[in-house]
Amino acid sequence: MTFHIDTSTGSNIGIAVLQGRLDVTNSAALLNAFPEWLQQTTSIIFDCSGLNFLDSSGLGAFVRCLRQTLDQNGDLRLAALASNVAMIFELTKAKQLFSIYPNLQDAIDSFSS
Amino acid sequence: MKTLIVIKEQNHAWVRNAFPGIHPLLLTLCNKPYIEYLIDFAILSRSEEIRIMSDGSLGEVEAYCMNGSRWGVELTYSNIRTTDDITTILQKNSRFCRDNRTMVINGFVFVDYDKESQYDSIINTMPDGVIASAENEGCLILRGQEKNPDAAPAPSPPINLESIDSIESYYRISLDILKNKSSQFVLPGYGNEPECFIGRNVVISKSAEIEKPVSIGNNVQILSGTHIGPDAIVGSNVIIDKNSTVTESIVLDNTYIGEELDITGKTAFQNMLSDPGTQAVLSMEDPHLLRSTQNNGTLSALLRQITHAITALTIIILLMLPFLLIAPLLMVQGKWKKRLTDYHGAGDKKVISIATGTIPNQGVTGKLASIFSLNRYPLLFRVIKGDLSLIGNLPAAVSDNSSAPDQDNMTHYYRPAVFSYAEAENWPVIGSDAAIVERYYMVHSNPLKDIGMTMKALINLPHKNTPK
Amino acid sequence: MSHTITLTVPGDISYTRVASSSASQAAELFLLSIDKLEKKTEFCHAFELAISEAFANAVNNANDLTEPQPITIQFIRKGSTLTATVSDRNKPFSIETPMPDISTYPENGFGLMLIRNVMDCVSYSRKDNTNTIRMSKTAS
Amino acid sequence: MTITETTHSNIHLVALKGALDASTAATLAKNSVLSGNLPTVIDLSGVDFLDSSGLGALVGIARKKRAANSDTLLACLNTNVRKVFEITHAYRLFDIYDDPYTAAEELSKKISAL
Numbered sequence: 001m002t003f004h005i006d007t008s009t010g011s012n013i014g015i016a017v018l019q020g021r022l023d024v025t026n027s028a029a030l031l032n033a034f035p036e037w038l039q040q041t042t043s044i045i046f047d048c049s050g051l052n053f054l055d056s057s058g059l060g061a062f063v064r065c066l067r068q069t070l071d072q073n074g075d076l077r078l079a080a081l082a083s084n085v086a087m088i089f090e091l092t093k094a095k096q097l098f099s100i101y102p103n104l105q106d107a108i109d110s111f112s113s
Numbered sequence: 114m115k116t117l118i119v120i121k122e123q124n125h126a127w128v129r130n131a132f133p134g135i136h137p138l139l140l141t142l143c144n145k146p147y148i149e150y151l152i153d154f155a156i157l158s159r160s161e162e163i164r165i166m167s168d169g170s171l172g173e174v175e176a177y178c179m180n181g182s183r184w185g186v187e188l189t190y191s192n193i194r195t196t197d198d199i200t201t202i203l204q205k206n207s208r209f210c211r212d213n214r215t216m217v218i219n220g221f222v223f224v225d226y227d228k229e230s231q232y233d234s235i236i237n238t239m240p241d242g243v244i245a246s247a248e249n250e251g252c253l254i255l256r257g258q259e260k261n262p263d264a265a266p267a268p269s270p271p272i273n274l275e276s277i278d279s280i281e282s283y284y285r286i287s288l289d290i291l292k293n294k295s296s297q298f299v300l301p302g303y304g305n306e307p308e309c310f311i312g313r314n315v316v317i318s319k320s321a322e323i324e325k326p327v328s329i330g331n332n333v334q335i336l337s338g339t340h341i342g343p344d345a346i347v348g349s350n351v352i353i354d355k356n357s358t359v360t361e362s363i364v365l366d367n368t369y370i371g372e373e374l375d376i377t378g379k380t381a382f383q384n385m386l387s388d389p390g391t392q393a394v395l396s397m398e399d400p401h402l403l404r405s406t407q408n409n410g411t412l413s414a415l416l417r418q419i420t421h422a423i424t425a426l427t428i429i430i431l432l433m434l435p436f437l438l439i440a441p442l443l444m445v446q447g448k449w450k451k452r453l454t455d456y457h458g459a460g461d462k463k464v465i466s467i468a469t470g471t472i473p474n475q476g477v478t479g480k481l482a483s484i485f486s487l488n489r490y491p492l493l494f495r496v497i498k499g500d501l502s503l504i505g506n507l508p509a510a511v512s513d514n515s516s517a518p519d520q521d522n523m524t525h526y527y528r529p530a531v532f533s534y535a536e537a538e539n540w541p542v543i544g545s546d547a548a549i550v551e552r553y554y555m556v557h558s559n560p561l562k563d564i565g566m567t568m569k570a571l572i573n574l575p576h577k578n579t580p581k
Numbered sequence: 582m583s584h585t586i587t588l589t590v591p592g593d594i595s596y597t598r599v600a601s602s603s604a605s606q607a608a609e610l611f612l613l614s615i616d617k618l619e620k621k622t623e624f625c626h627a628f629e630l631a632i633s634e635a636f637a638n639a640v641n642n643a644n645d646l647t648e649p650q651p652i653t654i655q656f657i658r659k660g661s662t663l664t665a666t667v668s669d670r671n672k673p674f675s676i677e678t679p680m681p682d683i684s685t686y687p688e689n690g691f692g693l694m695l696i697r698n699v700m701d702c703v704s705y706s707r708k709d710n711t712n713t714i715r716m717s718k719t720a721s
Numbered sequence: 722m723t724i725t726e727t728t729h730s731n732i733h734l735v736a737l738k739g740a741l742d743a744s745t746a747a748t749l750a751k752n753s754v755l756s757g758n759l760p761t762v763i764d765l766s767g768v769d770f771l772d773s774s775g776l777g778a779l780v781g782i783a784r785k786k787r788a789a790n791s792d793t794l795l796a797c798l799n800t801n802v803r804k805v806f807e808i809t810h811a812y813r814l815f816d817i818y819d820d821p822y823t824a825a826e827e828l829s830k831k832i833s834a835l
Contacts, residue, residue, distance in 0.1 A: 083393035087386060091374050091395075172807050179620075190803065191819065192812035204827055208820040597744040601770070626770075626801045633772040637743035683810045686784035691773035691809045698808045 001030065003037050009112040014041040015104070019050040022058035030058075034065045042074025045107045049080035054088050066097060075099065079107035114236065115162045115209060116155035117217045118148075119202055121195060122169040124221035124250060124278070131280045132365060132382050136173040137221065138165070141366070142283070143290040143346055144301050144310065144330050148174060151218055152184055153299060154226045158216060159233040162187045164209055166202065168195040203256060213257055220251025223286050225273040227297040232272070247274035284380055284389035287363055288344055291326050302328060312349065330366065334553075352553050369553060420560035421503035424567060425496035425531075435485045442478050449488075456508035458500065459528050464511055465500050467492065486574045492531045504537065504558075504567045505530030506551050532570035534558075586656040592649035592669065594640050597633055600654055604632035604665060607656040611663045617720040627699035627718055632665060634692040635714050639669035642712070664717035673712055676705040722748050723767075724755075729822050730829035733759055736821070738767030741775030749778045756782070758789035760828055764821040766797035771805050783814055794828055796821035 006013045014037050022030065037044060046062070054062075062078075069076040077099045081089065089095040101107035125137035132140065138148040148165070155163050163186055165174060171190050181188030189209075193202055199219060203210055216236055218224065226232065235244070239255055246252035251274055277283050290298065295308055302310030308326035317323065317335045324342035330349030335341060338356035345359045348366035353359060357374040364370060365382040380387045386395040443449040451468045458465040470488040473479050482488065495501040501508070505528030534554035554566070586607055590596045608628040612618050632654065639652045650670045657664045680694055681687035697703050700716040707713070722745035725736040733754045739745065749755050755763075763779070765771075783793040796818045798806065806812045818824035 083388075083391055084395040087379075087388060087393055087395040091376065091379075091386065093373060093375065168813075170807060170810070172804075175807075191798075192803075192806065192817055194813075194816060197816075201827075204823055205816070205818045207818070207823040211820075595744045597742050598740055601740075601742065601772075622800065626804070629770060630772055630801075630805070633742050633770075637772070637774055640743070683813055686780050686787075686814065688777035688781045688784075689773065691776060695773055695805065695808055699804075 001033065003033070005040060006108060009108060011043065011111065012041040013108055013111050014044040015047055015108075016044065017047045017050065021053040022051060022061065023053065023055040024057040027057045027061035030061045031064060034068065038068060038072060038074070042069060042072045043111050044069060044074065044076045045104065045111075046076065046078050047080060047104050047107075048078055048082065048085060049104070051085055052082055054085045059088060059092065059094055063094065063097065075111075077101060077107050077110060079104045114158060114160045114233065115164070115213045115215045116151075116158070116160040117202070117206060117209070117215060118151050118155075118163065118165045119193070119199075119217060119219045120165075120167050120221050121193075122167070123195070124276075127279055128283075131283075131380075131385075131387065135365075136170075138167075138171075138174045139177055140283070141330075141348060142223070142287045143295070143298075144312070144328050144348060145298065146177070147221075147223075147277075148178060150224065150298065152178070152181070152186070152188075153228070154224050154232070155216070155218075156184060156186060157226060157228065157230075157232050158236050160186065160216065162189070162209070164189045164191055164206060166191045166193050166206075168193050168197070199254060210257060215256045217254040217256065218251075219254060220247065221277050222247045222251030223275045223277050224253070225275065225294070225297075228299060229297075235272075245272045245274050247276040249276040249278050251276045280380060280387055280392070281389045284363060287346055288361065291328055291346060292344055295326065300328065302330070324360075354553070417502070417560045417563065418499060420563065422497045422499075424564050425493045425503050428567075428571075429490075429493050432485055432487070432490055435481065436487055436490050439478050439481050439485075439487060440490070443472060443482060443487075446476075446478070448472055448476075448479060455511040456529055457511060457527070459502070465495075465508075465529065467495070467501075467508060483574075486571055489531050496531060502528045502530035504532045504534060504563050504570060507533040507535070532567055532574075534566060536574055537566040537570035538573075584658050588654040589651050590636070590654060592640050592643060592652050592671075594637065597636055597640075600636040600652075600667075601629045601633035603654070604656070605629035607665075608663060611656075611658050612720055614658070615661055615720060617661065620721070624718065624720060628663070628665060631696045631700055631716050632667065634696050635665075635667040635716070638674070638692050638714075639667055639671060639712070642669065642671040642674050644671055661721075662717050662719045664715060666713050666715045668711050668713040670711050673707050674705075676703060676714065724748070724752050726752075726754055729762075729825040732825040732828050732832075733761045734764060734821055734825055735761055736764040736767060740770040741768050741778070742770065742772045743774035746774045746778040749782065756785070758786060758791055760791040760793070760832065761786065762794045762796055762818075762821050762824045762828060764796045765802055766799075766821070768802055769799065771802045773805070773809070776805055776809060776811055780811060780814060792816070792828060792831075794818060794824040796824045 001016065001018055003014060003016045006015050016037060066076045079101045080103050081100060089098065089100065099110065101110060120138065128135065128137040128140055139146045142150065152163060163181065165171060165188065175190050178188055191206065193205060197205070199217065214237060236255060241255055243252050243254050253272060253274060275282065275286060277286060300310050302312045304310050306325070310328040312329055312331035312333065314331055315329055315333045318337040318339070320337040321335045321339045321341065327342040327345045327347070329347045330351065332350045333347055334352045336353060336355045339353050340358040340360070341347065341353065342360060344361045346363040347353065347359065348364055348368065350367045351364055351370070353370045354372040356372055357370050357376065359370065359376045361378045362376045363380045364376070365380065368381050368383055370376060370381060378388065378390065380389060384396060387393070440449065449470055449472055451470050453466055453468045455464050455466050468491065470491070472482045472488050474483045492501060496503050508529035534551045538550055558566070588600070588603055590600050605625045605628060608625040609621065612621055612624060636652060643649055653668045655666045676693050678690060678693050681690040696716060700718050702717045704715045705712070706715070722737065722739040722741065725738070727734045735752070735754055754761060786793050793815065795815045798817060
């Protein structure tokens with residue numbers, strides 16, 4: 001789990017790169033780190049290209065992060081979901097909550113349009 | 114007329130991966146096992162004897178179809194080698210085929226017939242050879258003397274074959290049967306309108322919406338706020354939990370669909386969800402996806418533990434008199450057999466040792482003991498100690514690997530207990546039926562309901578122990 | 582009502598058929614008494630096979646030093662369940678044998694696996710130097 | 722257990738009759754055709770009962786003949802016998818025919834083709 005600020009489009013976009021599994025054992029780590037990221041920017045992307053498993057507590061953490069971002073009038077967008085992770089979103093009503101992009105660049109561009 | 118059904122392991126290897134534990138010949142298409150379609154077609158073609166052959170195991174198929182008397186045909190089984198070609202297979206069955214027109218259905222192939230049509234004329238007048246074949250694999254072959262070689266071939270309906278070679282074709286063929294071809298086959302279930310097949314013991318909540326075409330198996334619970342169909346195939350022993358949607362999808366037997374889920378264009382089998390289009394597979398480690406996001410775990414667990422302990426204490430006091438009177442007698446008679454076994458514990462307690470007692474339900478003392486479920490009495494103290502829950506799952510023995518709850522699932526729906534939800538509901542305690550009902554209550558229980566379920570278990574257990 | 586049949590058979594391999602055909606007949610009588618004859622062939626064969634295996638197993642476990650010990654076979658009927666026990670005073674053994682790899686042309690090791698396959702419930706106990714293998718099957 | 726030997730299409734055809742279990746399995750080993758190296762068809766139509774000792778004897782015969790590059794074909798398994806083959810997966814080791822004469826003819830063809 002790493003976080004950096006991308007300024008390629010002129011504005012500050014926070015990119016969190018998530019790796020491996022996000023489940024009941026480590027979703028708390030994401031929730032702990034998130035407020036600090038949110039202080040740096042309110043435009044955040046979760047780059048999920050390396051995320052290969054998500055369970056309900058991981059999904060719950062995503063929703064909590066989204067809620068905090070929306071409270072700050074920002075947005076949290078998701079990029080490059082693996083097929084099985086995408087299926088979790090499809091299966092639950094969470095797909096209606098998030099803007100999901102096929103790759104990181106599309107997600108970055110989406111903030112400038 | 115005789116029919117040989119030849120299916121090799123390689124034809125249906127994908128089924129073993131996609132739906133582990135299901136014998137491919139018993140895989141259901143629209144809730145009817147695959148082999149039954151072939152048997153129906155063979156009978157429609159006037160076969161009196163059918164032989165099923167495979168290079169793999171046929172035990173489960175034999176246990177299901179038996180000798181065919183259910184269909185009024187003679188069914189036999191035989192084994193072939195993986196390398197056998199059709200000529201060798203016919204030679205291995207030379208006695209069966211002798212002096213008879215024989216139809217060979219070769220491959221894991223779906224035969225698109227129509228129950229209203231006659232197929233014996235086409236089969237009796239066509240010359241030897243392949244009369245139909247599927248695009249990828251599988252064909253229909255005729256061998257032996259035709260009955261009326263000179264008669265002009267009757268204008269028979271064409272027979273189309275389609276190989277079932279992937280989850281994609283399985284999904285497509287199944288939904289095609291439901292949507293367009295339900296009148297062509299004898300499909301299981303009742304329904305007072307077409308395109309709506311509903312099995313036995315199906316409970317549909319008033320607020321559930323069912324949109325045809327649908328096919329629903331036996332022992333299915335459809336809870337409130339759900340939306341089933343259009344184009345939904347729901348197998349047997351399935352629970353569809355509150356506010357979930359199942360459309361354009363197949364839910365196979367013994368599957369629990371959690372709350373608030375949207376199953377569209379998928380196949381769901383136990384904890385595996387597949388998308389036939391993209392071939393993506395999702396293995397759900399916890400089947401109740403949205404629920405636990407709002408769940409305040411630790412507090413409710415503590416509340417549950419306290420309620421269980423208080424209830425256990427109440428039962429201990431209530432049953433103390435019968436226990437003190439009967440137990441010593443049983444022990445003196447040597448009827449109380451105890452065995453210390455290691456079971457999987459809940460949460461961080463990895464292993465717990467429990468002395469389980471069995472008491473034969475014989476004699477006055479045995480019967481009384483059974484009425485009061487006295488063999489469970491000593492376990493109640495373990496509830497107060499916190500080792501066991503009062504009601505939950507039957508403890509899974511450490512040595513019994515098959516029923517061992519895997520590590521990831523442990524926290525979600527394994528709670529070793531004195532009584533199990535399955536016992537309370539009078540469901541069979543062993544097997545997948547029990548797993549489903551226990552999983553369901555594990556999600557829906559609250560401390561108050563648990564007290565009620567414990568009482569139910571206490572009432573139902575003696576009935577179960579009584580020999581019929 | 583519970584009926585019990587007890588047979589004592591010399592612990593010699595030549596008596597295998599006495600044990601197994603008695604089992605088949607006991608099973609047939611049992612089915613007749615509860616009027617469940619639909620799966621007769623399968624049910625009787627299950628007992629014939631299981632007793633044949635258990636008996637051969639008991640004989641083969643004999644201690645080479647002493648005289649062959651008789652083997653006791655019991656059939657107990659209770660409700661719609663028939664239970665057979667085979668007891669011997671030979672060396673202890675385990676019923677948890679792995680399935681042999683058929684591609685290596687194994688000539689033995691299938692006995693207990695066959696029993697487990699055709700019976701509903703199989704257990705083994707050793708008490709007072711006696712091995713007892715207990716096998717039951719319910720007529721459905 | 723009775724063992725009857727004949728030949729068909731120059732192939733040894735051995736018909737077994739009776740129960741094939743621990744008490745009779747040893748008699749198979751004493752039979753010169755079964756324990757020899759020549760290709761053989763074993764007709765099991767008269768075998769009404771087979772247990773793991775009987776199966777072991779058949780597997781032993783097949784193994785020995787295979788080592789000598791000759792085949793063991795089986796014919797006419799009844800339901801109870803087939804069940805033992807099914808559970809043990811022994812069907813993977815044998816070519817199983819429903820007619821012993823066809824089996825012998827096929828075996829004979831195969832040998833002359835070599």
